[in-house]
Amino acid sequence: MSDIFALAIANLTSPMILFFGLGIVAALAKSDLSTPEAVAKGMALYLMLAIGFKGGASVAAHGVDVTLALALVAGIALSAVIPVIAYRALALTTDLSRVDAAAIAGHYGSISIVTFLAMTQALQTAGVAYEGYMVAVAAAMETPAIIVALWLAANGTRSSNPNAVREIFLNGSIVILVGAFVIGLITGEAGLQSIAAFVVDPFKGVLCLFLLDMGLIAGRGLQGARHNLKPPVVGFGIYMPLIGAALGLLAGKLIGLSVGSMALLTVLCASASYIAVPAAMRLALPEARPSIYLPLSIGVTFPFNLTVGIPIYLYLAQAMH
Amino acid sequence: MSDIFALAIANLTSPMILFFGLGIVAALAKSDLSTPEAVAKGMALYLMLAIGFKGGASVAAHGVDVTLALALVAGIALSAVIPVIAYRALALTTDLSRVDAAAIAGHYGSISIVTFLAMTQALQTAGVAYEGYMVAVAAAMETPAIIVALWLAANGTRSSNPNAVREIFLNGSIVILVGAFVIGLITGEAGLQSIAAFVVDPFKGVLCLFLLDMGLIAGRGLQGARHNLKPPVVGFGIYMPLIGAALGLLAGKLIGLSVGSMALLTVLCASASYIAVPAAMRLALPEARPSIYLPLSIGVTFPFNLTVGIPIYLYLAQAMH
Amino acid sequence: MSDIFALAIANLTSPMILFFGLGIVAALAKSDLSTPEAVAKGMALYLMLAIGFKGGASVAAHGVDVTLALALVAGIALSAVIPVIAYRALALTTDLSRVDAAAIAGHYGSISIVTFLAMTQALQTAGVAYEGYMVAVAAAMETPAIIVALWLAANGTRSSNPNAVREIFLNGSIVILVGAFVIGLITGEAGLQSIAAFVVDPFKGVLCLFLLDMGLIAGRGLQGARHNLKPPVVGFGIYMPLIGAALGLLAGKLIGLSVGSMALLTVLCASASYIAVPAAMRLALPEARPSIYLPLSIGVTFPFNLTVGIPIYLYLAQAMH
Amino acid sequence: MQTFPKKRIEIMVEAPLMSRVLEILDEQGVSGYTVLPALAGKGKDGSWHRDGLVGRVGSMVQIFCIVDESRIDEVLEPLFKLVSQQIGIVSVSDVRVIRAEHF
Amino acid sequence: MQTFPKKRIEIMVEAPLMSRVLEILDEQGVSGYTVLPALAGKGKDGSWHRDGLVGRVGSMVQIFCIVDESRIDEVLEPLFKLVSQQIGIVSVSDVRVIRAEHF
Amino acid sequence: MQTFPKKRIEIMVEAPLMSRVLEILDEQGVSGYTVLPALAGKGKDGSWHRDGLVGRVGSMVQIFCIVDESRIDEVLEPLFKLVSQQIGIVSVSDVRVIRAEHF
Numbered sequence A, B, C: 001m002s003d004i005f006a007l008a009i010a011n012l013t014s015p016m017i018l019f020f021g022l023g024i025v026a027a028l029a030k031s032d033l034s035t036p037e038a039v040a041k042g043m044a045l046y047l048m049l050a051i052g053f054k055g056g057a058s059v060a061a062h063g064v065d066v067t068l069a070l071a072l073v074a075g076i077a078l079s080a081v082i083p084v085i086a087y088r089a090l091a092l093t094t095d096l097s098r099v100d101a102a103a104i105a106g107h108y109g110s111i112s113i114v115t116f117l118a119m120t121q122a123l124q125t126a127g128v129a130y131e132g133y134m135v136a137v138a139a140a141m142e143t144p145a146i147i148v149a150l151w152l153a154a155n156g157t158r159s160s161n162p163n164a165v166r167e168i169f170l171n172g173s174i175v176i177l178v179g180a181f182v183i184g185l186i187t188g189e190a191g192l193q194s195i196a197a198f199v200v201d202p203f204k205g206v207l208c209l210f211l212l213d214m215g216l217i218a219g220r221g222l223q224g225a226r227h228n229l230k231p232p233v234v235g236f237g238i239y240m241p242l243i244g245a246a247l248g249l250l251a252g253k254l255i256g257l258s259v260g261s262m263a264l265l266t267v268l269c270a271s272a273s274y275i276a277v278p279a280a281m282r283l284a285l286p287e288a289r290p291s292i293y294l295p296l297s298i299g300v301t302f303p304f305n306l307t308v309g310i311p312i313y314l315y316l317a318q319a320m321h
Numbered sequence D, E, F: 001m002q003t004f005p006k007k008r009i010e011i012m013v014e015a016p017l018m019s020r021v022l023e024i025l026d027e028q029g030v031s032g033y034t035v036l037p038a039l040a041g042k043g044k045d046g047s048w049h050r051d052g053l054v055g056r057v058g059s060m061v062q063i064f065c066i067v068d069e070s071r072i073d074e075v076l077e078p079l080f081k082l083v084s085q086q087i088g089i090v091s092v093s094d095v096r097v098i099r100a101e102h103f
């Protein structure tokens, strides 16, 4: 069991996190460094395809056990429960409108796949194994939170729309994650071998370039946060991940996940969405202000998890197991 | 000689085809999954550069024989003859205008490089060798059909234009294919080694992502087909590839191609263009309706060849050889 | 010590240069072959990230010596001196306005990172080693020339602007080069290993595709040159690199660089910028005509260095060492 | 050359809302519309830039639709209802077209 | 500030036709033009979206050209001839420019 | 439906100059603006095309800004000062908006 400082150093000195830091610095320094939107979207597509496919292939290799089902159920439950807690916390500690609070809550129930990826890399570095099906759990956790958020906001104004729900469940990131997972499941080891040079070898490097871009966005988000977010809201962006992480650790312990999978479930609970949920919120809760939930999720919680959170979560997962 | 079902299964369960299927499903389910245009164009560029370069390098390695010349001549002849057959078939079985029929005919005389790539992968899986110069044949078959189509339409209205012809022969996909082929020919094995990590290793994986995108487009095309195409036209999109394939097999047999090259010539004859020819038709035959020839080529024939056609063609190539 | 013709042949028959040639031919033939802007920018980003990171990692591996500092100082000095020479040469041999001459001078004091990359490849092929810190020298040489150019133009009209200077030093290409260099320095060999499959293996291949695109642009630049550039200006685009190269060789010799690093310093002095400097000039010297300095830098000097210059510079570096 | 007066409705709206706006235009039975990508912008709800974005939130599109003067109100009504609760603006200008029957 | 009245010709045309339109504008000796990419659209000939497209067919571009009122007809004539047999539309609107000599 | 008359200022300017123009608009305190990417174009200073470009030079952007008639001159003044020494054009046209208070 490696100690927490070693984990923190290993994390902070990984090329991945350093490129993320470079992006933040460049953004704060107002450099014109930027990735074209098409390239950023292309990398996101690649990362989700690769992680989904590898997850499916590893499930095909190691087979399915009952914990897979348990992990899925736990993930869905957590994705639905966390927004309620987040909503209460915001209601108590901030003066945000019910709709804003509900929208934010939805983000924290859902997940950030990039934070998930960062943890998988940290696990590799620490030589800790994890189950491939955690990708499926990640996909399953993306949407329940959105439904709960709409329900939380409903008492306020009713502007949800049947169409929205379908769009939420068929949003691109879920389709590619689940689709690639199923394909990996079908083609198994052989399939993985045939395209490993694409989905495995360059993966870490692409993630570095992608995190450079995420750093640029997070840096801008940080600036936005400075202007639009009151301290209690910023605080929420820091302690809410820890609350989520605690729940994730407990659940992982209860259903008997391996250390690696436990760390992944933890980071899924701790992370906040900044792709699927914001898009859904613009459709279903237009009154909620993106100028609040976007900077909070991408400018505060995302960097926090990536730099401070990951080593903590991994340490605790090892300690509690 | 592997039997047809084995080939069909192997083809349908390859990551490539499964990602294509994922794309079709996502499109039909109206998911917002999509690849940015720039990324799709970038992948197309990469695939053509890689296939051209590898073809040239393998010719440099194995040397040129008379069958290369024969294959080129046969390819050009087939590309010119098939449109005439297609045109007659459409005139007999459909009520399409002369111009529409001519435009469609042009698509089927020309080729789909992606279908060609899919066959090369199927050959690899089946462990069947093929000649590198078939890429040159593919390039040579792209344009003759267009000229014939213009000639077929000419009796109707005359709107062709000298400029158009130059643009047709210098269209990007031909330039990159032929150019990369020549470069591969010049740099040979050494050149291939130096960039193999780019043009060889990740190739299959990129093809998967590209086919996901093609599936999305084909899915939309399929929907278009449902609305704009009468049954006899859809039928044409299914049986015309088989007619083309038959001719390809015969020609391959006559000029004594290897099994692999024979299968490739067959798939070239069976496939229909959806990049070079449509662009040329918009320039030279504006009266022809893209709402007919695009969905037919990309929504009907392309998926048919990819899923059903390839194993059949490969089986027949092995059987007839 | 390999002779110059061998070097020239090796250079001209490398896939890299051949793809560059293909691009030029395609552009001159007015083919519609093109790379989407986003893809071109993405490749540029990748190349700079990779070269910077590898440079930093190799410094981490081989340690820092005094020549690093000397090389940096020499590079900065050369980047500041060359524009003055270029400016005088233009004043003597052409009828360009002071502002146009100053703007052009700035381009030749700064550097072309792609030409630098081409030389690193030529060194690899020739089996000549070079120091990783030369990337830092390249980054350091990008901007001094710009300041000097503004100063040269100042006597004419004064339209520089404090903002401009900041933007010049924080321009994306410098940030990514230096940032990746520092990250490589921190993560060292281990970091390099972890993402080698991304930054090392496919590098040469990506460079080929990128040079195809550069060829397309250079070809268009060449056409622009034909119309907008008088012979004396075109001549300057040929002899100025040689002057720069001479200074680079001398400086390299004086500070005792290795053969490889000497060749790299030479090519940095010989090359002219077509990304950072033009952008800076549009901001700080709007009266200077891009229709002159862009085609000159990208249509004349860049192809010259890539095809003729590199073998000469490498030969001389070996001869003088 | 004879041209006919029409109205050009221009809608700036967040990318995720695009499909909604197009649905409305379809319901209104307009003869056609075009969507142009926007690169960056600024308004009451802050500024945005498309570069590097991964999701669709935070980038906007411009939708324009040329309609006959007579249709203008019935088309604007629902558009206004939608955009008023969203980030975005709607403007109208005069244009003349060559093929009247086309619109 | 003094401005001068001009006409803004706007042409929506399929990407493959772009070069044709620009040739026409060059022949007409207009002082300049600009091409904007379109993302998606719908018209008599169906709807289209740029995403994922590999070829140029099925995506459109917007070309606009600011010309002097006096030139309008001679410029529209050939444009109309081309676009009438293609997928696309042409519209004209009034604009005012700062530098009259520029157009 | 009630609409209010406004002015639409449209600026074509080189990509590197974009931030300058936006600074000016901010200084003028306009309520907002939008930047659209341009694909290609031609003018007094030659023609350009975005494809394959690595740097930002040689490509242009279109910036439009809807302002109240009353503000038009003070906004045009500095824009003109900037663009007159750069590659680019400025034009103004009439539009009508739904939410007057928005501008």
Ligand SMILES: Nc1ncnc2c1ncn2[C@@H]1O[C@H](COP(=O)(O)O)[C@@H](O)[C@H]1O
Pocket (backbone or CB within 6 Å): E030, E031, E032, E033, E034, E035, E064, E065, E066, E067, E103, F012, F038, F040, F041, F042, F043, F044, F045, F046, F047, F048, F060, F086, F087, F088, F089
């Ligand atoms: N008359 C015009 N109509 C439309 N766009 C124009 C016109 N003149 C110039 N432009 C655009 O403005 C850019 C710069 O114009 P110029 O300064 O004349 O080179 C051109 O490249 C075009 O994109």
Ligand SMILES: Nc1ncnc2c1ncn2[C@@H]1O[C@H](COP(=O)(O)O)[C@@H](O)[C@H]1O
Pocket (backbone or CB within 6 Å): D030, D031, D032, D033, D034, D035, D064, D065, D066, D067, D103, E012, E038, E040, E041, E042, E043, E044, E045, E046, E047, E048, E060, E086, E087, E088, E089
């Ligand atoms: N009424 C309209 N308003 C705006 N754009 C239109 C309109 N009609 C057609 N378009 C655009 O022009 C393209 C071709 O129109 P059409 O020839 O009618 O199919 C469409 O795909 C749209 O992008």
Ligand SMILES: Nc1ncnc2c1ncn2[C@@H]1O[C@H](COP(=O)(O)O)[C@@H](O)[C@H]1O
Pocket (backbone or CB within 6 Å): D012, D038, D040, D041, D042, D043, D044, D045, D046, D047, D048, D060, D086, D087, D088, D089, F030, F031, F032, F033, F034, F035, F064, F065, F066, F067, F103
């Ligand atoms: N006055 C304006 N002129 C041009 N574009 C505007 C204007 N106001 C807003 N926009 C655009 O519409 C978007 C949303 O506006 P808003 O709802 O005010 O934030 C902005 O991000 C701009 O892209």
Ligand code: NA
Pocket (backbone or CB within 6 Å): A082, A107, A108, A109, A110, A111, A112, A244, A268, A269, A270, A271, A272, A273
């Ligand atoms: Na979460």
Ligand code: NA
Pocket (backbone or CB within 6 Å): B082, B107, B108, B109, B110, B111, B112, B244, B268, B269, B270, B271, B272, B273
């Ligand atoms: Na064919």
Ligand code: NA
Pocket (backbone or CB within 6 Å): C082, C107, C108, C109, C110, C111, C112, C244, C268, C269, C270, C271, C272, C273
């Ligand atoms: Na230089």
